[in-house]
Amino acid sequence: MKAAIVAIAPLVALTGLALLSPQWLVFMAMLALAKGVVVLGLLVLMRTGLVSFGQGLYFGIGAYAAALLSHHLHVADAAVMLLAGAAAAGLIAALLGLLLARYRDIFFAMLSLAFSMILYGVLVKSAALGSTDGFNLHARTFFGVALASGVERRVFLIAGAVCAVVVALLVHRLLGGHWGRLATGVRDNELRVAYLGASPYRVVYVNYLIAGAMAGLGGALAALAVGHVDPEMTYWTTSGEFVFIAILGGTQSILAPFVAASIFEALRTIASQYAPNVWQMSLGLAMLAIIMFLPAGLWTLAERRRRSV
């Protein structure tokens, strides 16, 4: 109940943002929201102790599924696209998860990376999908309601915010209860989980599936925001970015991924605007500073403050 109330505040704030702020801010907020959903999925996976360096796979699948709907099947409804993105990613995750759920530690990370890079290779080879250039997509309706151009992104932002809040609440419920404890159990001690009669494999599998579907949803949201998809979305640097945002936010709260994603987007933008020649260095230094001074992510700040109050 409390979580629901807490969730409404950002929803209201984002709706306000969507209606009132300039276009570029709407776009940035939407991108941050999309990445936040992906990272929240990553947190679900990390609860079992596994870090995927290949979430770009599902991010890309979600984005391409949404874009293909618009481009080849001429479905231009944003809601359908979002659903399709999550469903397509979930489907592939359900397949690959059968294999990946057996792996742990760095091997899990590397095998998931390998799969994302294989998709990258396939996309680059697909001339019909524009190869590395990718292609554009356009959503014209939302739940069947036609959208005027210019308004659409504001609507998508609200839609994205609703999606994110619903997903975040579901994750909150899931991780706050037995499943969350069980996943932590898998992270701490798989042997004990097995000797209590539960299957660590199943726990990992389900969490992997959830993370995949959420990355797909995030990918579809990002595709709607950008209006363009390309194989870069599946590249390892994209996946690395998600892991970084997860670490930046910390694993203490369901809101952390969204806040961290916003800060990451803003950091990158500031760096590119004010230091176009050394933006990579600025970003790298910022990352180091965060890791060094906020070891548990941004939530360290909140915790410190709470303690000092």
Added chain:
Amino acid sequence: MSAVLTAKGLQKSFGAVKAAVDINLTFDPGTVVSLIGANGAGKTTFLNMVTGYLRPDSGQILFGERDIVGLKPRQITKLGISRSFQIPQLFNSLSVRENLLVAESIAAMDDPQAAADETLTRFELAPYAAQKAGLLPEGIRKLLDVSMALSSRSKLLLLDEPTSGVSADEKFAIMDVVMGAARAAGVTVIFVEHDMDIVARFAGRVVAFYDGGIIADGSPDTVLRAENVRRYVIGEEIPHAAA
């Protein structure tokens, strides 16, 4: 009354080392059996085979009427065999209560919260309920390990050196709590133990292992007095030295 657990002709070797040589054992319901023997005699190997961690090279393990060889630990646990470990296997980042909640929830209790609270009381763990398992003293870790094993409502409870690593003055207290809880739950108990005072005090039957085989099996009085047991198990040349 039919046996809870029957082992027939179990064989297991690791390379040249024979860890189980034609083990034949039968355990009756409600009994408390202690497995004794020097390190490497094959006690833990026996537990590991019964719980599916190791697969015997040959032989049968019947739980009730059912052959459980080849089943996974998880499946065997579901059937009703649970175990504790020489090194307690806990969820270190969860609190004691959460550890129990995980166990009770997996065991599909209708009200895991109430069940966890009940276990906390029964095992005298309530004062530690909110502490992280990773920070507990060893004796409490042992107790928590056993309490989690028991919460899966099993018919057969296997305890691997429940008192190892615990100070001498705590041992009996811990065993009293454990055995009391086991009796209340009505489970059959098989426990591996090096401390012969504990064995003599709590076991109704003792099985002595040596070099993968069984050299004695019977009441504590007879077994602990048998000459080969005194020589190879309690023997002066191998003093109690749990690794």
Added chain:
Amino acid sequence: MRPSLSFGLCAALAAFVFLLAVPASLAQQPLKVGIVTFLSGPAAGPFGVPARNAAELTAELLNAGTVPAPYSQKGFGGTPIELVIIDEAGGPQKQVAEYRNLVPRVDIVIGYISSGDCLAIAPVAEEQKKLTVLFDCGTPRIFEDASYKYVFRTGPTGTMDNVSVALYLVERTPNVKSIAGLNQNYAWGQDSWADFENAMKTLKPGIEVKTSQMPKLFAGQFGAEITTLLGSGAEVIHSSMWGGDLEGLVLQGAPRGLFEKHKVVLSAGEPAINRLGTRIPDGTILGARGPFGPFAPGTDLARWLKTTYQDRYHVPPNYASFKMTQAILGVKAAYEKAKGSGNEAPDQDKIIAAFENLTFEGPGGPVKMALGKGHQAIMDAAVGTTRVEGGELKIVDIARYSADKVNPPDGVKSEAWIKSGIKK
């Protein structure tokens, strides 16, 4: 999981950082021109930085009023211009974000080397209603798959490069029977090879394709690919490689006889001249994606760019430099045409109307905004062959192809046009 007070704190932090990212408000005095080009990554050296250099040089000299006619008026119609330069590195998703941030800070955007970035930016430009001039990217898909009001491209498409080298090749070696390709495995390499292959099939029906090698972009090492090409028996090898990959190919291929055994066509080879010089073997066919660099005409404008650029940066301007200057001059031409003799600054719609179907003089010769409903430039093409003379690399046997011979008519897609006979 206790989202509470801490949320407020973090939200405040996020809001603060967002505020930092808010573009500075605009002072309308000078015309602000956003320049987007690679400042980092592998494309910075061959394209990005030469283009940025050209932009800075051109802007400065325009403001000083020292550019030859017809561009001698200061700035754009007397108003000085000021550049806002950002890095194109990071992929289309990042570029769309950066573009949206750039839009409120500038009046016009000129930029984009990567076709992927161009494709992604074009619809956003349309949505943002911001005049955006693409200067270098090559894919014809931009105006073939969509039409835009606010987007222009002053550089010719990649189609023309490969059609013109194919024409050149067939004219020089009419009996050519087999070809092979070595192109980078990404859209540019794939499209270039497809255009070349189709053009050759159209021009020489029955030509045999021995192999099409597509190494990973920026792989840098092509030992196995060169082995396969050497063993393929193809007479001609086509490559649209650029930058470090192209230089690596020449360094690794030349000692192994790749350029002796085969006629090698480098459809975008011109920027490598400044880098490799006489290491490019004799008899290599080179394109420059238009009449740029050594192919530039002998006009005052071309001489002006070559000498001022050489003086300042101590290297000759390559095609990326030419195309950047061309884009800025194109906007200037449109701006001044829209302004006419009046004193008032023209609004964006007027500039756009003036830009459509405009013909203007660039450093590479006349530029006609003839395709994509007047938004896509066509130019003459030029192809030549390398020869080392007196220790210097010369481009000889230069052939020029008029713009309408190597570009499809408006409304016809490049691929279909090549396949159906490369005719008007």
Added chain:
Amino acid sequence: MSSILPIAFDGITYASWLFLISAGLTLIYGVMRILNVAHGSLYALGAYAACSLAGAWLGGGLPAAGSFAMLLLAALLVGSVAGPLIERGLLQWMYGKDEVVLVLITYALFLIMEDVIKLVWGVDSLLLPDPYALPGNFQLGGLTYPVYNVLLIALALATGLALAWALYRTRQGKLLLAVIHDRDMSMAMGINVSRVYLATFAVGATLAALGGAFTAPTIAVTPGIGVEVIVLAFAVVVIGGLGSLGGAALGALLVGLVRSATVRYWPEAELFSIYAVMAMVLIARPKGLFAAQEARKI
């Protein structure tokens, strides 16, 4: 049949290069449990340093054969300056953090070094073709090959053998192996872990720089060459088994040969052949080819 020899030679050449860059990565991971993303930057640094040093040497009109010594010197210089600088200046403050966090730290380092290299050497490509052309060519299966490739193979072999000797035959090497096999135990036994880490990182950095320095003459040294290398090296190391030198060698050979055969027979698949190999190896052997399968004692 005539194509087998060239395919094998190309594959082995590529494998030699892969081995040079992966050996240091696997060593650093084995000892320090850091999957060092900045390994690619050290490779790039080696290549740039080689261009500067050998370029200056050749520019000074000194005998061309000496440029090989300059390549070696460049690698040693990078290894002994940049390596310790990174380890002492940054990494030593980060030990004990989660493996994933360590990956991110080296990723940040990689971003920083990309721009540092750009600021020092600019964005234009650097060329150092003389050492490549100097040893001449030879014929194999009717095709021309540069002798330099043979030198590269010899260098990789020599490096591999030297590393193996140092690891298995010297006291310091055995200490390293002890740390690789059981960190806790070796720390308990009083091995000076800080010194071991410093030495390991310096050696690893030298190996990366060696790969870069000896690749420099064959390529155009441009910004971003480190990015391409790092994922390849990761794949090789994972295929071989993290922390295993022999694994890195075998992984490099496998990837090299598969790639060269793919280029010849199925060029469309070149882009993902290496990841396909990695996925298949991991599916068959979840911890790579040479990883010790540790049974957990309960």
